[in-house]
Amino acid sequence: MPGFLRPLTRAFTYTRWLHVLLGSAIAWVSASIYPGLSEPSYTDWALVTVVPVPLLVAAAMVPVVRRAEGLQARMMLFPGQHARVPGEEVEEPGISVAPSASWRDRVRTAVWLVFRLETGIALVLVTGQLIGTVFAVTGANDQPPESDGLLLPVPGPGWSVLPVSVLLVLAEYGALLAAGHVTAVVARRLLGPSPAERLAVMEERTERLLERNRIARELHDSIGHALTVAVVQAGAARAAADPEFTARALEAVEETGRAALEDLERVLRVLREGEQPVGARPDLTDAERLLQSARAAGAKVDVEVTGPVERLPGPVSREGYRMLQEALTNVLRHSGPVPVRLRIAADASRLVLEVRNALPGAAGSTGRGGSGLRGIRERATLLGGRATTGPLDGDWQVHVELPLR
Incomplete structure (x- = not known):
């Protein structure tokens, strides 16, 4: 199998994709209440990305939320050997599962929750546009062009249907991989051990x-x-x-x-x-x-x-x-x-x-x-x-x- 297709055989590709999507769940719940998702305007879409932010910041002030996010990130962004190809090395997560112990931890948790929200919304919108465009190009979309909500131009019938569809599918695949990789990198920075936790680990190791x-x-x-x-x-x-x-x-x-x-x-x-x-x-x-x-x-x-x-x-x-x-x-x-x-x-x-x-x-x-x-x-x-x-x-x-x- 070509190297660029190898991630399709790895479980963490899909767990990371699911983790990113779950981060935007609160946006769609709140958007169904306000401003609503029936024929939303550009302003409505902007509100979808903003309205849940205060709720997430308030949740980040609860110390146990950081532990919950750390556990979820470990399981879905860095799954263990059971989700790896036999013989593949399991990377060290570098994710803390301790509750917030300082205001710095709370701020990092708030930034992480907002990042998950915005990344999840962006992935949903990009995925919807790319899949919708594939359906429109192949003729599988039963909606008229003026109401399908697609932003990308759709070429007419002809020889370009097949290559355009392949490129769109590859773009969707690349978006999924990029979103999962970027989320894993950011998780290490925002959910990683604080200086106090690193010092405690070093002291414990030294004591042992x-x-x-x-x-x-x-x-x-x-x-x-x-x-x-x-x-x-x-x-x-x-x-x-x-x-x-x-x-x-x-x-x-x-x-x-x-x-x-x-x-x-x-x-x-x-x-x-x-x-x-x-x-x-x-x-x-x-x-x-x-x-x-x-x-x-x-x-x-x-x-x-x-x-x-x-x-x-x-x-x-x-x-x-x-x-x-x-x-x-x-x-x-x-x-x-x-x-x-x-x-x-x-x-x-x-x-x-x-x-x-x-x-x-x-x-x-x-x-x-x-x-x-x-x-x-x-x-x-x-x-x-x-x-x-x-x-x-x-x-x-x-x-x-x-x-x-």
């Missing part, structure tokens, strides 16, 4: 991305820590070949695994239940269990805590716990059971976390550059702080500073 990243970090830190402790404990127990040590190692693996399962269950509840309340997340007041698991894995942890850690803001304390967990996990994973110096210092303005451990090899040959340390830096940045990681004087250091205000 941040939540996904947070959940990924939670799983990485919690499950990664549990698996690291389990691996280190299993290796140490096998090397020691001591029943008493093996029992302690299994107990540490059990406790760490149980805590990881609790974290996993909480994250899964977030994913399943959305905004439903979930169990409390651990914070720095629960740091002792991290230290116990690290010590059980063979690390010698020296802790220095200063300041009112228990009075830290919730987000800072919870994120600080995860940073500490990841730092200790990195020690066990990359350096093994080595001495670790941990400092937690809180005052009125900031929280400082510092984890230092001896490097097993030459300073600088750490191999630490995975997602765990990147997660620590990302957490610190989201809270307005900073985190530095790397070799320092023969040790590996994780240093975090988080503002409390």
Whole structure:
């Protein structure tokens, strides 16, 4: 089929045509009352296009009208995949279905309703003229020329009847396509999301991305820590070949695994239940269990805590716990059971976390550059702080500073 005839096979060609015609329905209802459609003059036709305008402007002031127009435009101007040729891409409507939230929205809705009115009237008149002329050219019109209301000259019988009729039909076809396309373009501009709606959508999308990243970090830190402790404990127990040590190692693996399962269950509840309340997340007041698991894995942890850690803001304390967990996990994973110096210092303005451990090899040959340390830096940045990681004087250091205000 030629390309210019392909729209004839697409449902949205006809839904758009119907949408344009429906926009002028109020004009014909009001015109039947005033000024009347019995032998209308040019002045009467002008009144048909003007009389309904105040009614439409008044209707546009009702917020829900914008939602109704948005839904109608989505269904008829931008139908979904069911109305498309198989394999054809469905274009994004870009039409808002929210009620008017400001006077700017109301004004845009009023302009849209008036545009639909005038476009629909124009399409009805053009369609009537073109179809009437085709009937007159082919002799199917039973009205005399002086009363048929046609504006186009009608050629007499002869060889031109067929080409003139084809041209008129093509003109009608082009008018339908043009009216539907122009209406779709204008709909995107007048019924599209307002700046406030666009901002709300962007904020919601950003929140979803941040939540996904947070959940990924939670799983990485919690499950990664549990698996690291389990691996280190299993290796140490096998090397020691001591029943008493093996029992302690299994107990540490059990406790760490149980805590990881609790974290996993909480994250899964977030994913399943959305905004439903979930169990409390651990914070720095629960740091002792991290230290116990690290010590059980063979690390010698020296802790220095200063300041009112228990009075830290919730987000800072919870994120600080995860940073500490990841730092200790990195020690066990990359350096093994080595001495670790941990400092937690809180005052009125900031929280400082510092984890230092001896490097097993030459300073600088750490191999630490995975997602765990990147997660620590990302957490610190989201809270307005900073985190530095790397070799320092023969040790590996994780240093975090988080503002409390």
